[in-house]
Amino acid sequence: MGGMEALLLPFRWIYRALVWFANSPRTLITSYLLMIVVAGVIYGEVEQRSPADAVWWAVVTASTVGYGDISPTSWAGRTLAALLISTMVLLVIPLITAHFASRLIVDDDAFEHEEQEQLKADVRRMRALLEELAARQGIELPPLPPTRPVTGPGSAAPPWERSGRSGRRRPRR
Secondary structure: OHHHHHHHHHHHHHHHHHHHHHHHHHHHHHHHHHHHHHHHHHHHHHOOOOOHHHHHHHHHOOOOOOOOOOOOOOOOHHHHHHHHHHHHHHHHHHHHHHHHHHHHHHOOOOHHHHHHHHHHHHHHHHEEEHHHHHHHHHHOOOOOOOOOOOOOOOOOHHHHHOOOOOOOOOOOO
């Protein structure tokens, strides 16, 4: 493994973990609830609050509503609030939103994997028939363009080699 690959390895692990995390609604909701409870317990200990007040503070803070009825007074409580807000706003809430949005937005015209495989088989058969017909007629077919490996989402390429784009690629000019 090269030096650059070794440096990128933790980011690949993080990427894979995020993909797994984002595609599991049960894990997302469980982690959300777990973060609320853990932050509430820690807050209650740091700020000397009742468990009910502490969990209420965690819910209000995590949702970024911030009513102001309960707020941290110590630096430990403020640091906890900053971590909870940052994690929720930058990671958990966007992942939950993206997951449910992806379930709502479905392209009914998209081909299923089996349909794509059938189309590829049909094209191969048509190419074979065309070559056979051309050979009978004495016509030379132009060579096929060189194939490039597919690197888009859903390809067999590793995630760090994928383009991240889906759909058709624009022709290069």
